[in-house]
Amino acid sequence: MRRHHGKNRLPSLLLTSGIRPTRQRLALAALLFDGVKKHMTAEQVHALARRNRAHISLATVYNNLHQFTAAGLLREVPVGHNRSVFDTNTEAHCHTFDEVTGLLHDIPSDAVHLSRVPKPPMGRKVARVDIVIRLAAV
Amino acid sequence: MRRHHGKNRLPSLLLTSGIRPTRQRLALAALLFDGVKKHMTAEQVHALARRNRAHISLATVYNNLHQFTAAGLLREVPVGHNRSVFDTNTEAHCHTFDEVTGLLHDIPSDAVHLSRVPKPPMGRKVARVDIVIRLAAV
């Protein structure tokens, strides 16, 4: 499943995004950008980093997740239960949110078709369209 | 703009939804269900209630907004900035979220067209589809 095994893949990825590749950021990048797309909260990233023997404070995790998001390496998913979920898949796609399990899943972007999106008002552009299909127990 | 001026409109509205019409709930209902659709945070509802000389604690505002939501009188909009926004319009419709002003606006449900929504897995049904069009500065 992994792609791009190059030795300096992660440093370049960060540099290209204008982010200085510190030890902590490389550790975070290693666990986020391993080729497998994921949805993770800051808390989960922090726990995973510690499990990997990378000592990164939670504050630094938050700071860097936001920095990665600003740089377009991550995307924040608006699930609505008042906690930030970061998605390593930054391409246009939708989500299902299972209210029973609390899990988020990707839906290929062509699984739904959205048409007739209204024109934004003067001085604004459509940054993106968030579509979340909420699933409940039958 | 107001509709249904009947004297016991709000008590009936709550009773019909299986909610006991207490003084506080009636005050909240009066300010929420006046015929003008709104998007409000708990904090905003609380402030407005106090401005109207209704003494309702913030905790009670939260409790009742959730109760109203569970009863289908309100809907929670997943804007994603880690705070709950309640919408008095419970019909199928979408939103634009202006990242510059922080304001939420309704879009008539027929302004966008969503097709090919995938079938939910066994034991689940589509509760609803949340669509938020995020607008940024040009």
Next chain:
DNA sequence: GTGTTTGCAAAGTGTTTGCAATTTA
């Protein structure tokens, strides 16, 4: 070296909860 980043702890938000006092039916 110089400016950036980190870690920690502390403060800040927004939200929920426990429980005695009150209110509703």
Next chain:
DNA sequence: TAAATTGCAAACACTTTGCAAACAC
């Protein structure tokens, strides 16, 4: 009167911030 609801304050969960020490270039 019995059961539900309220208010308050305290607890809670998540996130951000201030600043000295550590690090990258």
